[in-house]
Amino acid sequence: MRQHREQGMRLPIHMPAGVGELADHYNGFICDVWGVLHDGVAAYPGAARCLGELRRRGKPVALLSNAPRAAQRVADRLGELGIARELYKAIVTSGDAAVGALRRGSDPWHAGLGEACFYLGPERDLAVLRDSGRRGVALEAADFILCTGLFDEARETPDSYGELFRRALARKLKFVCANPDRVVNRGPALVYCAGALADRYQDLGGEVRRHGKPDAAVFRLAAAALGLSAGARLLVVGDGLNTDLAGAAAAGFDALWVLDGIHAQELAADGRPVDAERVAAFLAKAQRRAVAAVERFAW
Structure with a gap:
C-alpha cells in the first residue's frame, strides 16, 4: 500500500x-x-x-x-469505559508533552517563561500545573498563561474570554496550550477545547505555543x-x-x-x-x- x-x-x-x-x-x-x-x-x-x-x-x-493530563489518568478513564490496559502498549498525551517542555525548558521560549503561571482550564486538569513545577497565581501577577481548556466548557465559548485576553495581552503574557484540539465530541454534543482559546488569543496578537497533535x-x-x-x-x-x-x-x-x-x-x-x-x-x-x-x- x-x-x-x-x-x-x-x-x-x-x-x-x-x-x-x-x-x-x-x-x-x-x-x-x-x-x-x-x-x-x-x-x-x-x-x-x-x-x-x-x-x-x-x-x-x-x-x-x-488530553491535557497525564497518560495514567487517560488509562484510568479508558479502564472505566471497558478498554483494558493490556490492549495497547503505550499512551502519549499532549498534557505530558506540555509538562515536559515546561520542566526541561526545552528551548529559549519555554526557558524564559518564568515561574508564576495563570492557569486557564477546569479544575480536573490542575495536575498539569502542579506537575509543571510552576506556581499558580492571579492574572495580574502571572508571567505566562497555561491553558488546558475552558473554565466551564458546558456554558462558555471562546467569546467568553474577550476581557480576560485583553488584560493578558496588555501585559504581553505568553500562552502555553496543553491541548491543541479546537472542539471535541462529548456524547452527541461538540464542546470547545483549549485549542480554540489558543487560536483566539493568537488572532488577537498573542504569542502561543501548542503541545500535542498535529x-x-x-x-x-x-x-x-x-x-x-x-x-x-x-x-x-x-x-x-x-x-x-x-x-x-x-x-x-x-x-x-x-x-x-x-x-x-x-x-x-x-x-x-x-x-x-x-x-x-x-x-x-x-x-x-x-x-x-x-x-x-x-x-
Missing part, C-alpha cells in the same frame, strides 16, 4: 469494512483516543475488540491523545513507544483532519480516517450518503490525505 496516496484528483477513497482489512499492511498503529475509542461518555462499539484483534496479531498500538514530534514519540525497528510501517488512526491526519502527514506516516467522529456532522450536513466519492472530495477540499476511511474503529 503506497504511503500517502494522493486524494487531490478526488478519486473515490478506499473504504474497507473495518480495520482488519488493513492490519496486515502495517507493523504497528498510532491511534487517537477521543473520537476513535470513545466519545467522552462511552466507548464506541467494537473499539475494544479491534484493539484486541490487533494485539493478537502482534500489531502493537500506541495511543496518542490531545506536531510531528508527538507522533515520533508515539512511534518510539511502539518499540519497533527502524523502517516499520505505521498507520495513524484518527478522526481529526487538522490534528490526526495533518500530524500523520507531517511525521511521514499513512493515515486512516475515522468518519464517525468530530467531522461526522459536516460530512452528513446535506443528508446525502457519505460514500467514497464524497469522502475523497471532503479530504481534497481540506487538503488532507488518507490511505483509507472507515465509519468507525472496528475490526
Whole structure:
C-alpha cells in the first residue's frame, strides 16, 4: 500500500469494512483516543475488540491523545469505559508533552517563561500545573498563561474570554496550550477545547505555543513507544483532519480516517450518503490525505 496516496484528483477513497482489512499492511498503529475509542461518555462499539484483534496479531498500538493530563489518568478513564490496559502498549498525551517542555525548558521560549503561571482550564486538569513545577497565581501577577481548556466548557465559548485576553495581552503574557484540539465530541454534543482559546488569543496578537497533535514530534514519540525497528510501517488512526491526519502527514506516516467522529456532522450536513466519492472530495477540499476511511474503529 503506497504511503500517502494522493486524494487531490478526488478519486473515490478506499473504504474497507473495518480495520482488519488493513492490519496486515502495517507493523504497528498510532491511534487517537477521543473520537476513535470513545466519545467522552462511552466507548464506541467494537473499539475494544479491534484493539484486541490487533494485539493478537502482534500489531502493537500506541495511543496518542490531545488530553491535557497525564497518560495514567487517560488509562484510568479508558479502564472505566471497558478498554483494558493490556490492549495497547503505550499512551502519549499532549498534557505530558506540555509538562515536559515546561520542566526541561526545552528551548529559549519555554526557558524564559518564568515561574508564576495563570492557569486557564477546569479544575480536573490542575495536575498539569502542579506537575509543571510552576506556581499558580492571579492574572495580574502571572508571567505566562497555561491553558488546558475552558473554565466551564458546558456554558462558555471562546467569546467568553474577550476581557480576560485583553488584560493578558496588555501585559504581553505568553500562552502555553496543553491541548491543541479546537472542539471535541462529548456524547452527541461538540464542546470547545483549549485549542480554540489558543487560536483566539493568537488572532488577537498573542504569542502561543501548542503541545500535542498535529506536531510531528508527538507522533515520533508515539512511534518510539511502539518499540519497533527502524523502517516499520505505521498507520495513524484518527478522526481529526487538522490534528490526526495533518500530524500523520507531517511525521511521514499513512493515515486512516475515522468518519464517525468530530467531522461526522459536516460530512452528513446535506443528508446525502457519505460514500467514497464524497469522502475523497471532503479530504481534497481540506487538503488532507488518507490511505483509507472507515465509519468507525472496528475490526
